[in-house]
Amino acid sequence: MGIDFDKALGVHPDALRLRAERTRILAANIANESTPGYQARDIDFASALKRSMADDATGLSLDTDGDAEALYRVPNHASQDGNTVELGSEQAAFSQNSSDFQTSLTFVNMKLRGLAKAINGQ
Template identity: 70%
Template sequence: MSIDFTKAVGIHPEALKLRAERTKILASNIANESTPGFQARDMDFASALSERVNADGADGGLSLDTGDDALKYRVPFHPAQDGSTVELGVEQAQFSQNASDFSTSLQFINIQLKGLAKAINGQ
């Protein structure tokens, strides 16, 4: 009898890949906070994850494509005079929440793998 690890850990590996990509996007926004005219970008995580999970069943593989089509421009609460849409507080909050969600998915995978190890060892 074989163990299908993709079923055992659920969607969390795909979530980790998307969270890592979103971390890069948010870090880019923060790094360009003082760049005049820079347009802050972000992804709709829920729809991106849904697409990855649905694509996984269709062609047997995940494609992490967060190109320009997947990224959306962030609408600022208080537009800057230089045309930049980066609001440091918003970006930092999104970055922090994304890091927390990344950690949570990683903990779920860790718990699932520990449970599988116990089952394999007969505990």
């Protein structure tokens, strides 16, 4: 009898993959804050996670390499050079995403520790 890690870890591995992809996109936004015409992008995390869970149920895999889920962000204050990056908003989103990533990582670690205890018979 083997352990099915997909069932044991739940949604957290997919959440970690999506959070990592979102971190990359938000970092690109921050790096291009002064690039004229750059369009800020972001991921709708909830819908991307639902889509990922549905794909896993049908046997498909999560593909975040192509930025297919990244949407353009609408700025609160338009700039004259066409850049839609608002540094404060991007930094806040990046910080929140980092915190959420750490939370999901903590859940994965707790589940793995629980599985190790079960294997050892504790």
